[in-house]
Amino acid sequence: MNCLKKLKVLGESARYDLCNYVEPGIETYLSGKAPGIYNSTSPNGQCIPLLKVLMTNKCSNDCKYCMNSRSSKLERYEFTPMELSNLFLDYFNKGYVEGLFLSSGASKEMESSMEKEIDVARILRDYGYAGYIHLKILPGTSYELIKRAMSLANRVSINIESATPDGFEELTSTKNFKIDILRRMNWINKLSKKDPDLAPSGQTTQFIVGATDENDEDILKRTQLLYDKYEIKRSYFSAFNPLKDTPLENSIAPHPKRTSRLYQADFLLNSYGFSLDELVFDDAGNIETEIDPKYSFAMNNMDLFPIEINEASFEELLKIPGIGKISAQKIIILRKRGIRIKKLEELKNLGVAIKRAEPFIKLNKSYQSVLNF
Ligand code: SF4
Secondary structure: OOHHHHHHHHHHHHHHOOOOOOOOOOOOEOOOOOOOEEEEEOOOOOEEEEEEEEOEOOOOOOOOOOOOOOOOOOOOOEOOHHHHHHHHHHHHHOOOOOEEEEEOOOOOOHHHHHHHHHHHHHHHHHHOOOOEEEEEOOOOOOHHHHHHHHHHOOEEEOOOEOOOHHHHHHHOOOOOHHHHHHHHHHHHHHHHHHOOOOOOOOEEEEEEEOOOOOOHHHHHHHHHHHHHHHOOOEEEEEEOOOOOOOOOOOOOOOOOOHHHHHHHHHHHHHHOOOOHHHOOEOOOOOEOOOOOHHHHHHHHOHHHOOEEOOOOOHHHHHOOOOOOHHHHHHHHHHHHOOOOOOOHHHHHHOOOOHHHHHHHEEEOOEEOOOOOO
16 A cells, blocks of 8 residues: 555544644645645744654544544555654655654554554654654553653643543543543653653643533533643644534534634633633533633623723733733833833733723723723
8 A cells, every 4th residue: 555645544534633723714734745744833833844644544442523433434544653654754854844743543452553653753763853753642551651652752642532521421432531531641640740751741632622512611621620630731622523424424513713712711721810710601601702701701890990000910911801921021021110101002012902901901090991882
């Protein structure tokens, strides 16, 4: 079997594993250059092309949303570790990619699928490749194999898919939420703590949003728990896509803005000091899709506003729509130098989105504008 043909199929199959924040509808698959290349964004906003591919689409699991599940009639392909490492090095040496994101279906001998992923990473490291490798840990992988994977990878991840054990059970009968997922996340965390050189960029995870009735509150509660308990570096939210020939093909896809709102809410919780009970959920436990969660918070807590820009603490500034971390820092720095901000224009020059912030602020004791309902 020709490697390029395998790459076309197994690169396409890897599309639903997220390695960065993806705005729904924006395709990150760079099909123009060569198959299997995706854009990933580093924490500092830099764009990094990765070869993102499955080792195999053979799978003994029955995840209902997945085109590779065991009941699917599609043709099955598999790379050997040598084929895949040669292919990666070819892409890398041509400057097409700067890193590898490797996942796999879990064939019957699940440990052997994981071993093959590890073999690819080992071959690349033996060759002298020192760049980025992200290995997907397959549910149920043994402690020893996880440790080996972490000794070779920069980052590892195991997909939680669902926020609750019940939701997880709705999606698959062959994996166990607590044992195959949470226990493995715990091992990864413990190994990282014991030896910080193991997968130094830590672990991430991914939720499939909208495949079950789980609401945004369930999902955000679970992400908080994962950050606190297993020190997950990032949660990715992948919008459920009802794929043809899967058991969920007739289900309804989530609202196109739902995952964006979840990312925004997750950001407020983890970077802006919001607590879960400050976020506004509707009666069904979901975030409003038409308004961003920070604006929604402000509208529901008008008694906290307007906030005097020249007196507010850093934390209070972060609660104001239109003010981000960098602009809040700039405001505090100016204040420490004894400079008071008197005009909206000055705020604008500090990077504040004036139109959004205006109804919620006072400048030099004067209220800037009122909300028009
Ligand atoms: S484990 Fe589930 S999601 Fe992963 S390839 Fe198999 S069926 Fe698909």
